[in-house]
Amino acid sequence: MVEETDELLVEKIKKGDSEAFRELIRRYQRYVLNLVYRTIGDTNDAEDIAQEVFIKVYKSIRGFKGESKFSTWISKITVNLCMDKLREKAKNKEEDIEEEVWNTFAQPVNFNPEVMAERHELQETIKKAIESLPEELRVAFVLRELEDFSYDEIGEMLNIPIGTVESRIYRARMKLRSYLKDLWSVEEVERENEMR
Amino acid sequence: MRCDEVRRLLSAYYDKELPPEKIEAIREHLSYCTSCSKNLDSIKKIHSLMDYFPTLEVGPYFESQIFQKLEEEKRKGKRFNLGLKLALGFGIGILVLFFAINNIWNLSGDTSNPSLNTYVKEYVDFTGTHISKNNPGLAITVSNALGDYIK
Numbered sequence: 001m002v003e004e005t006d007e008l009l010v011e012k013i014k015k016g017d018s019e020a021f022r023e024l025i026r027r028y029q030r031y032v033l034n035l036v037y038r039t040i041g042d043t044n045d046a047e048d049i050a051q052e053v054f055i056k057v058y059k060s061i062r063g064f065k066g067e068s069k070f071s072t073w074i075s076k077i078t079v080n081l082c083m084d085k086l087r088e089k090a091k092n093k094e095e096d097i098e099e100e101v102w103n104t105f106a107q108p109v110n111f112n113p114e115v116m117a118e119r120h121e122l123q124e125t126i127k128k129a130i131e132s133l134p135e136e137l138r139v140a141f142v143l144r145e146l147e148d149f150s151y152d153e154i155g156e157m158l159n160i161p162i163g164t165v166e167s168r169i170y171r172a173r174m175k176l177r178s179y180l181k182d183l184w185s186v187e188e189v190e191r192e193n194e195m196r
Numbered sequence: 197m198r199c200d201e202v203r204r205l206l207s208a209y210y211d212k213e214l215p216p217e218k219i220e221a222i223r224e225h226l227s228y229c230t231s232c233s234k235n236l237d238s239i240k241k242i243h244s245l246m247d248y249f250p251t252l253e254v255g256p257y258f259e260s261q262i263f264q265k266l267e268e269e270k271r272k273g274k275r276f277n278l279g280l281k282l283a284l285g286f287g288i289g290i291l292v293l294f295f296a297i298n299n300i301w302n303l304s305g306d307t308s309n310p311s312l313n314t315y316v317k318e319y320v321d322f323t324g325t326h327i328s329k330n331n332p333g334l335a336i337t338v339s340n341a342l343g344d345y346i347k
């Protein structure tokens with residue numbers, strides 16, 4: 001059986017076909033959930049926010065005219081929702097999130113290879129490093145590095161010129177380099193363990 | 197190409213987002229510049245570390261919860277409309293009651309607070325306008341009376 005295209009599913013959903021909407025959810029749920037998780041960094045909220053994305057998609061489906069790919073459109077909705085949540089979180093905290101995490105991260109960390117070799121700690125460190133990035137750098141970095149979007153697509157999603165996309169990704173990488181350079185050797189150990 | 201320019205473009209170079217002539221120029225620069233080569237190496241290592249970024253799996257009720265939330269929103273929308281209709285109906289009811297009480301007050305002979313109907317009648321009598329069913333002047337007369345009543 002030939003899989004229906006996203007665009008065909010969208011046309012069916014516009015006519016009120018709930019089965020088509022279910023199929024669209026199944027197709028994109030994992031992708032949206034992880035895009036939210038990687039941008040927000042919070043496991044607790046990630047599923048709720050991801051569900052909000054699909055609710056927003058359902059309500060505004062008539063506004064999708066097919067000028068871009070559906071995957072780009074749903075990514076844009078996801079990113080915008082995540083940015084709103086990040087701003088909300090920042091407003092609700094007394095101190096700036098970035099500063100708080102930076103201060104935590106700036107303290108010397110014991111990168112004992114025996115401890116750090118544990119995958120979970122490695123993951124947590126990488127996750128915290130990305131969370132420490134300012135919101136605008138984080139989003140551009142996640143879309144490029146973790147979601148593999150082109151600079152053009154990122155520019156379209158965030159409504160910024162390509163030069164700005166380039167600059168944000170570059171700055172994100174330079175910030176992460178200083179956070180993560182002590183992990184280079186740990187990562188090599190992990191890869192060796194995997195190959196055995 | 198100079199190091200500061202290469203450094204700025206290194207990220208886009210790694211992502212293959214540059215035109216061919218710039219890629220070639222950077223490749224040539226990297227062949228002899230160890231500092232820029234180290235920077236590129238860092239970018240590659242950051243990329244490889246991202247393989248370790250944790251991935252979430254979707255919960256078993258994810259899809260059904262979306263439909264539940266949509267249903268809930270639909271119900272809230274209906275409740276809001278019903279509430280609005282009830283509020284409007286209540287408001288109109290209060291107004292009707294007000295005018296009814298006002299009229300009853302005047303029927304009981306209390307002239308200290310004349311009803312609007314009485315006021316219009318007196319106004320009409322005073323101006324000498326003859327009221328008949330088909331009187332086109334009635335609308336003007338009533339609106340004049342209303343204006344004075346409000347004053």
